[in-house]
Structure formats: C-alpha cells, structure tokens
Amino acid sequence: EAGVAQSPRYKIIEKRQSVAFWCNPISGHATLYWYQQILGQGPKLLIQFQNNGVVDDSQLPKDRFSAERLKGVDSTLKIQPAKLEDSAVYLCASSLVGSQPQHFGDGTRLSIL
Amino acid sequence: QKEVEQNSGPLSVPEGAIASLNCTYSDRGSQSFFWYRQYSGKSPELIMSIYSNGDKEDGRFTAQLNKASQYVSLLIRDSQPSDSATYLCAVTGNNNDMRFGAGTRLTVKP
Numbered sequence: 001e002a003g004v005a006q007s008p009r010y011k012i013i014e015k016r017q018s019v020a021f022w023c024n025p026i027s028g029h030a031t032l033y034w035y036q037q038i039l040g041q042g043p044k045l046l047i048q049f050q051n052n053g054v055v056d057d058s059q060l061p062k063d064r065f066s067a068e069r070l071k072g073v074d075s076t077l078k079i080q081p082a083k084l085e086d087s088a089v090y091l092c093a094s095s096l097v098g099s100q101p102q103h104f105g106d107g108t109r110l111s112i113l
Numbered sequence: 114q115k116e117v118e119q120n121s122g123p124l125s126v127p128e129g130a131i132a133s134l135n136c137t138y139s140d141r142g143s144q145s146f147f148w149y150r151q152y153s154g155k156s157p158e159l160i161m162s163i164y165s166n167g168d169k170e171d172g173r174f175t176a177q178l179n180k181a182s183q184y185v186s187l188l189i190r191d192s193q194p195s196d197s198a199t200y201l202c203a204v205t206g207n208n209n210d211m212r213f214g215a216g217t218r219l220t221v222k223p
Contacts, residue, residue: 033211042117042201042213043157056210091156098209099145104156 002026004105006092012111018080021108025073025094031055033102034067034077035091043091049075050098079110087112116140117204119214127222132189134217136202139183145205146178148187150198151216157201161187192221 005024013019025032030051035043046065048055052072060067064083069075079086089109093102118137126132134148145164149157161176163169163185169176175188185204189196199216206212 031209035213040215042119042215044213045211048210056208099205101147101159101162102203102211104158107156 004092004094004103006090006105006108008108009106010109010111012113013082014113015084016081018078019082019110020076020078021090021092021110023075023077023092023105025075025092026103029094029096029103030072031095031098031100031102032069032075033093033095034075035093036086037089037091037107039088046077048098055098082110082112084112086110116212117202117214119200119202119217121215122218123220124217125220125222126192128192128194130192130221132192132196132219132221134187134189134200134202134219136185136187136204136214137183138185138202138204138212140204140206140212141180141183142207143180143183143204144207145209146176146185147203147211148174148176148185149201149203149213150196151201152198160200189219192219194221194223197221 032049034046037043047057049069067077089107092105148161151157163176177186202214
C-alpha cells in the first residue's frame with residue numbers, strides 16, 4: 001500500500017513570497033489533514049477535510065493560508081504572503097475516517113528568509 | 114488551558130527499564146486516543162490507539178485510558194536505545210478533529 005505522498009520535501013523562500021504544498025493521501029482514505037509543526041512542538045492541526053468538505057479549519061490563519069481538496073483526493077495548501085513565523089514542517093496525514101489512526105507523509109520543511 | 118498536555122521531558126531511563134509517559138486532555142467528549150512516536154527529523158508514526166477505559170497491550174507497549182480522570186498513559190517495557198524519540202499523545206474531539214500534545218522526549222541510555 002502506497003503511503004501519503006507530499007511534495008516538495010524542502011522549500012526555501014523569502015518573506016512575502018507565496019508557496020504551495022501538495023499532498024496525495026492513501027487510496028480510499030476519506031479524511032485528510034494538514035498540520036504545522038514548529039521545531040520542538042507537537043503538530044498543530046491547520047485544516048481537516050472529510051472527502052472534499054472542510055470539517056475543521058479553526059486554527060488556519062485564513063488571511064494568508066488556504067487549502068483545497070477539490071475532487072476529494074489530493075490536496076493543496078498555500079501560503080500567501082509568507083511570514084518568518086511560518087518556518088516549520090508542514091505535515092499531511094490521512095485516515096479512513098476521522099476517528100481512525102492517521103498516517104503521515106514525510107512532510108515539507110519550509111524555511112522563510 | 115492547553116487541550117492536550119504532556120510533560121516535555123526529557124525523560125531518561127536506563128536500558129531494560131520501564132518508561133512511563135503521561136498525557137491529560139481537557140475535552141470530556143474525546144473519543145479516540147493515540148500515541149505516536151517521532152524520531153528527530155521524521156514524521157510521526159502510530160504506536161497505539163485506545164478507545165475504551167482500561168489497558169491495551171501490544172508487545173512491549175501498554176496504553177492505559179481513564180476517561181473519568183481525562184488521563185491516558187503509555188508504558189514501554191524493556192526499554193531499548195532505539196525507543197529514544199519524542200512521544201506524542203493525540204486526542205480526537207466530537208468532530209473527530211485531532212489535537213496533539215507537545216510531546217515527551219524519551220532517552221534510553223545503554
């Protein structure tokens with residue numbers, strides 16, 4: 001079974017630029033999550049999708065972050081414009097349904113200069 | 114008030130000892146509880162899931178859940194140096210939204 005795929009693995013941009021991350025969940029997994037993990041902290045949920053609908057985006061900074069999962073499969077997370085405090089690892093995870101264990105991708109390490 | 118709380122550690126135990134990791138949560142409606150292990154520079158990987166009060170054992174790992182006390186723990190028996198990692202407690206709420214603790218860093222000394 002293929003795992004959760006994420007790209008790119010690393011990204012370096014300057015502040016005020018924009019960046020996008022892509023995630024392809026495990027086949028058949030209805031629930032998809034985006035997390036932000038700052039060094040030394042636990043993952044922070046940014047947005048949770050059930051198929052192509054949003055279940056929870058209460059911690060997503062909506063003035064600069066956006067995410068979509070148009071066909072209920074893969075998903076894109078965008079930051080525009082980036083700030084220095086956005087430097088983190090962005091993790092994508094998926095699960096069969098929301099109450100089940102999540103499987104994580106390798107993450108995208110974002111550095112803002 | 115933090116939703117999921119863990120001692121940040123570091124927790125240091127000798128090889129072969131029992132490591133005990135603790136977690137408390139604030140949402141009484143929480144239904145699902147997970148322990149993840151995260152090696153430095155890697156993504157979290159699932160160790161245990163537990164859904165009802167009591168103990169659940171899987172090899173050297175035992176998860177314990179007490180919903181009345183809003184407490185979940187992970188015991189690692191016969192700790193090995195390869196168990197050295199950060200252990201993340203995760204809890205799902207009524208909307209199945211997942212909240213993670215900050216993690217406890219465990220070091221197992223040979």
